[in-house]
Amino acid sequence: MATIAVACPRKRYTNRQSVCEVNSMDDYLLRIENISKAFPGVQALDDVSLNLRPGTIHSLMGENGAGKSTLMKCLFGLYSADSGAFYLDGKKVRFKSSRQAMENGVAMVHQELNQVHTRNVMENIWLGRFPIGLAGINHHKMYKATLEIFEDLGITSINPKAIIKTLSVSQRQMVEIAKAVSFKSKVLVLDEPTSSLTEVEVDHLFRIIFNLRDRGCGIIYISHRMSEILKISDEVTVLRDGKLVATSPASELTIDNIISQMVGRELSSVYPPKDNVPARSCWRSKGCRRCIKTFMMYHLICVAGSSLVSRDLWERVGQKCLRIFLGWQRPNPVK
Numbered sequence: 001m002a003t004i005a006v007a008c009p010r011k012r013y014t015n016r017q018s019v020c021e022v023n024s025m026d027d028y029l030l031r032i033e034n035i036s037k038a039f040p041g042v043q044a045l046d047d048v049s050l051n052l053r054p055g056t057i058h059s060l061m062g063e064n065g066a067g068k069s070t071l072m073k074c075l076f077g078l079y080s081a082d083s084g085a086f087y088l089d090g091k092k093v094r095f096k097s098s099r100q101a102m103e104n105g106v107a108m109v110h111q112e113l114n115q116v117h118t119r120n121v122m123e124n125i126w127l128g129r130f131p132i133g134l135a136g137i138n139h140h141k142m143y144k145a146t147l148e149i150f151e152d153l154g155i156t157s158i159n160p161k162a163i164i165k166t167l168s169v170s171q172r173q174m175v176e177i178a179k180a181v182s183f184k185s186k187v188l189v190l191d192e193p194t195s196s197l198t199e200v201e202v203d204h205l206f207r208i209i210f211n212l213r214d215r216g217c218g219i220i221y222i223s224h225r226m227s228e229i230l231k232i233s234d235e236v237t238v239l240r241d242g243k244l245v246a247t248s249p250a251s252e253l254t255i256d257n258i259i260s261q262m263v264g265r266e267l268s269s270v271y272p273p274k275d276n277v278p279a280r281s282c283w284r285s286k287g288c289r290r291c292i293k294t295f296m297m298y299h300l301i302c303v304a305g306s307s308l309v310s311r312d313l314w315e316r317v318g319q320k321c322l323r324i325f326l327g328w329q330r331p332n333p334v335k
């Protein structure tokens with residue numbers, strides 16, 4: 001597991017808005033304006049806007065299918081938005097590929113990590129832009145450049161030559177963040193980075209995120225974990241069914257507020273009250289008891305009847321009369 005040397009206390013950053021106040025629209029690091037995107041049969045995004053300030057963590061929340069990943073993939077050049085615009089440092093941008101987005105300072109760590117498992121760490125970071133020397137790829141230079149980034153981020157226990165498939169999920173996520181840093185990203189999008197991490201790994205990841213934020217990087221953070229959102233975010237935007245619900249300072253929100261915005265109604269309680277009355281067993285129901293009694297009675301009369309009259313007569317006449325009497329068999333119609 002990676003250990004991070006950067007000291008950054010975990011606390012709620014309630015007064016950070018004043019540090020990052022913006023005076024004009026162009027002071028925003030990233031502006032997402034009126035983005036719409038439809039897939040066959042589903043309007044994934046409908047007129048969604050979001051503004052990201054430099055040096056802040058902006059959380060994006062919503063239920064499954066709300067459109068969070070789609071919005072970020074439109075920014076990152078993986079999908080093409082049907083309408084709307086993105087402005088990076090005040091300039092309109094429309095990336096045609098993720099490579100173009102990264103070269104312009106926008107990086108994204110995806111929900112499903114997209115790495116070459118059989119290649120090593122440094123090759124994954126510098127894929128497509130290996131340093132070339134006289135004898136081909138300059139592995140020494142690549143190794144040194146990777147170590148520099150790791151030192152910068154305080155990642156001390158990942159060997160740049162380790163094969164990706166031998167690393168834990170959290171280490172692989174750190175490699176992706178190191179890749180983002182190698183592109184000198186101004187905007188970093190993290191899509192559900194903590195869904196499969198332990199608490200200790202989450203702590204390490206947060207220290208790296210805080211480190212980047214404190215250098216002025218703007219971070220868009222997608223997660224379903226409410227408590228962690230309130231702890232690390234400066235602002236929170238909630239999407240519902242592809243539509244923008246609200247953007248609010250995290251300091252003004254509670255977990256209940258966020259859930260209400262996500263589901264679209266006030267919650268009186270997260271969990272319904274319990275009455276603690278045990279359910280009645282089927283065996284104890286009146287109908288079941290009557291059924292058992294009738295069957296036992298039938299059985300008893302059958303045994304008694306067959307011992308009183310001849311077996312043949314009893315089977316032909318006696319049992320039939322008894323079944324008709326109990327309502328189990330209909331009498332033959334009179335001809």
Ligand SMILES: Nc1ncnc2c1ncn2[C@@H]1O[C@H](COP(=O)(O)OP(=O)(O)OP(=O)(O)O)[C@@H](O)[C@H]1O
Pocket residue numbers: 039040042043044062063064065066067068069070071111
């Ligand atoms: N490539 C695609 N083709 C068709 N429909 C898609 C595609 N990608 C997303 N969608 C649909 O768009 C809607 C938004 O999906 P999206 O993945 O953005 O949601 P999300 O908020 O990221 O959800 P989750 O929390 O589950 O990751 C969903 O209805 C989804 O089924």
Ligand SMILES: [Mg+2]
Pocket residue numbers: 068069070111191
């Ligand atoms: Mg998603």
